Amino acid sequence: MRLIFLGSGEFGLPTFRYLRDHHEVVAVLSQPDRPAGRHRQAVSTPIAAWAQGAGLTVLKSEGVNDPEVIEKVKAFNPDAGVVIAFGQKLGQQLIESMGGLAINLHASLLPKYRGAAPINWAIINDEQETGLSVIGLSQRMDGGLIYGQAGTRIDSLETAGELHDRLAQMGPELVAKVLDDFRRGALQGQVQEESCVTKAPKLSKADGWVDFDADAQTVRSRVQGLTPWPGVRVRWVRGARGSEQEGDGTALILRRVAAEPDLSCFIGLDSSETRPVPGTVAEDHRVVVRDGWVRLLEVQVPGGRPMRIDEFVRGHRLKAGDRLVGGG
Numbered sequence: 001m002r003l004i005f006l007g008s009g010e011f012g013l014p015t016f017r018y019l020r021d022h023h024e025v026v027a028v029l030s031q032p033d034r035p036a037g038r039h040r041q042a043v044s045t046p047i048a049a050w051a052q053g054a055g056l057t058v059l060k061s062e063g064v065n066d067p068e069v070i071e072k073v074k075a076f077n078p079d080a081g082v083v084i085a086f087g088q089k090l091g092q093q094l095i096e097s098m099g100g101l102a103i104n105l106h107a108s109l110l111p112k113y114r115g116a117a118p119i120n121w122a123i124i125n126d127e128q129e130t131g132l133s134v135i136g137l138s139q140r141m142d143g144g145l146i147y148g149q150a151g152t153r154i155d156s157l158e159t160a161g162e163l164h165d166r167l168a169q170m171g172p173e174l175v176a177k178v179l180d181d182f183r184r185g186a187l188q189g190q191v192q193e194e195s196c197v198t199k200a201p202k203l204s205k206a207d208g209w210v211d212f213d214a215d216a217q218t219v220r221s222r223v224q225g226l227t228p229w230p231g232v233r234v235r236w237v238r239g240a241r242g243s244e245q246e247g248d249g250t251a252l253i254l255r256r257v258a259a260e261p262d263l264s265c266f267i268g269l270d271s272s273e274t275r276p277v278p279g280t281v282a283e284d285h286r287v288v289v290r291d292g293w294v295r296l297l298e299v300q301v302p303g304g305r306p307m308r309i310d311e312f313v314r315g316h317r318l319k320a321g322d323r324l325v326g327g328g
Contacts, residue, residue: 001179006064008046027057064088102136106142107132115201159255160226160228220259234325249325
């Protein structure tokens, strides 16, 4: 089939490459180049860079719904359009210019987690399963007909970055099936149940916090759900015993922790004053939380590389009695 592909982020690359190999991709629409890196040089999106390297026609526009863009899309005479992590809202005229079918690959089992950050929020909310949905484009955000879905379990130690990569690799098979159903005239869509809708709003750097005065599962889910971006940043207060003023308050990024709920650690304590302060570092790289501990597995000093905790402590004096001060 003659396809037009709209995408910007890395999430769409596996499916884009598959479509390039098995269909005729007549054109690619992507976001304009953006400044990036220390020297703020203009850099193409991952999709645009790969498409240009493959010799495909690439259109870049700040206003993808502009009449001139729509006319260019029509001129390619596509049979269908595929949209993955594009980054702009698509108007109805543009959707209609893509041919007989315009679909979007979304990283959740809709109607759960409509929005910009479905992978992160599925982990933050401690979901046991997530997946992909191929939907028809509509003027409601992620609200179109569902043409296909594929589910997968979320591992308790899996970060949002790792789940992102796994889901991206699942994309080609699901999109291929939907396009094949369309080609055969066998495509059927399912209306989303609006009563089951949940939201996955865009994240910012301000979301990179964790509250140690929460249960172990909540802390674990937030750390993994915000890794690698925006990341969970805490203050490492060396030698503190209940006072945030002691120590030097070095910043530390938590990248992976294991939940170890165990209320037996509080048995026999006479009052709330004698309970370990949430965020206190205990033996074996554990950190006190409301119902036990989380065990540090992977951390990072800002500007440094991610390190396993056993490697980190060989070069840094993290010890029992220190505190990690979060927020929330």
